[in-house]
Amino acid sequence: MLPELHPGNAGALLFDWDGTLVDTxxxxxxxxxxxxxxxxxxxxxxxxxxxxxxxxxxxxxxxxxxxxxxxxxxxxxxxxxxxxxxxxxxHEIRVHPEIEAVVSSFHGRLPMAVASGGARKVIETTLHHLPIRHRFGTLVTRDDVERGKPAPDIFLRAARLLGIPPQRCTVYEDSDEGIAAAHAADMEVIDVRPFTRRPGGSIA
Known part of the structure; x- marks a missing residue:
């Protein structure tokens, strides 16, 4: 796992889906x-x-x-x-290896959730094809809240379902809206874009 992606002393890890966990x-x-x-x-x-x-x-x-x-x-x-x-x-979607390493490192050590602005049906179907499918304690999507990102609702609901205070959660994100949502939820956030995108700005 890259040291820049280590969550420190977080009590739970929340992962955005598109562009963070998976290359979609x-x-x-x-x-x-x-x-x-x-x-x-x-x-x-x-x-x-x-x-x-x-x-x-x-x-x-x-x-x-x-x-x-x-x-x-x-x-x-x-x-x-x-x-x-x-x-x-x-079935063609793949996990970003840099973020998969974080998930693998903390699986069984910290509660983890997928917290995404995507649709539940799409995420669940895609997740079924991936090796990380059993590693998350909960999944929160845009279908589960009134407001999507940059509002904090998705992240706050995920923290509540995991039973961890928002201030103890670290969010992994790849968008300005998601980072704003994490800050609004009073959570630490790690911007994964420097580690999941190739030089020149193209998507890995």
Whole structure:
């Protein structure tokens, strides 16, 4: 395990999903771009990459608002289309080895949770294909709370389910929204981006 990723004296570890535990950036972009193409909307990858901390629902709503778009389908229908496209490739998703090393090091030593702005069905289906699937005490998703990141709700619910005070939790994140959510929850946070992305900013 990289020393920069050591959680210190944390009482629990909370892991974001997309981009933190797993390398889903390209698959997520292609799924969302495909769903939006059905609406005649071209999704710019740079715009998408800058907003990966948002849930799919929040991302579509923001895109429509910023672009003044009139969508043929509801936001929920577009996101369901996105999710189905993603699930076709779920078996191809891989864990970031740098973060898997943290999970392996503290499995059985500290309570751990996945705390993500993604959809429960998508995460559970993808997790089923991965070797880390049995290592987490709980899973909290955007489906479980009223507000997604950058609100702290997801992280606070995960801490509550693990029975650990927020101030004793360390969060692993890869987005500005997620880091803001961890700070709002009064939790320590480790930005994994320097360790999971290749030089030049491309996704590992």
């Amino acid at each position: 950036q390209r698959a997520n972009y292609l799924a969302m771009a495909g769903a939006l193409a059905e609406e005649g909307v071209r999704l710019d990858q740079e715009w998408f990459d800058a907003r990966t901390g948002l849930s799919s629902v929040e991302m579509v709503r923001l895109l429509a608002r910023e672009g003044g778009l009139r969508l043929r389908r509801s936001v929920e229908e577009i996101v369901a289309d996105r999710d189905e496209r993603f699930l076709r490739t779920a």
